[in-house]
Amino acid sequence: MFRRRGFARPLRRAFAPDIPPALQRANELMATGDYNGAAVAFEGLARGAEGRGGPRAPHLYLQAGRARLLIGQIAAGMGHIRHGLALLAARQQWPVLHRTGQLTVAFLTERGLTQKAQEISDYLKATLPPLPVSDFGSQTAPGEKPRPVLPTTCPGCGGPIRADEVEWVDEVTAECPYCGSAVRGES
Secondary structure, three states: OOOOOOOOOOOOOOOOOOOOOOHHHHHHHHHHHOOHHHHHHHHHHHHHHOOOOOOHHHHHHHHHHHHHHOOOHHHHHHHHHHHHHHHHHOOOOHHHHHHHHHHHHHHHHHOOHHHHHHHOOOOOOHHHHOOOOOHHHOOOOOOOOOOOEEOOOOOOOEOOOOOOOEEEEOOOEEEOOOOEEEEEOOO
């Protein structure tokens, strides 16, 4: 006999969602240093995701921006980065905006783009609500055991996984920001 489930919240998928081959290819291009090819691929993915209202669009724009910056196309790269951050702000994804913005500032600073890093830092200060830093979701709270070590790339799409940039589903599982796959850490 089957039981009806009512209005219970659907469970997150335990397995990788259908990963678009174009996303796998874009991540492969980025990993192998073909930043121009990666930029074009991520731009197409980002526009498509944004057109569908997809939750991955901000991260795809940010990755397109990183790729453009890596080939010296500063104006185009910064345009994508600003747009990705603005999408996070429009969706009021404050913890993600905070973490991703800080990583973007570090990325720009490492590349000697200190003025651009300051622009992003100023944008974050003007955009983020006035909450204590702890409310922005640090990786571990005081007294909480440390999170497990995640793989450096998503096993589903090959995208880079950064423990301080992902959304944690539970104590050992994070969600890939590019494809939504569950990524399990090791203690």
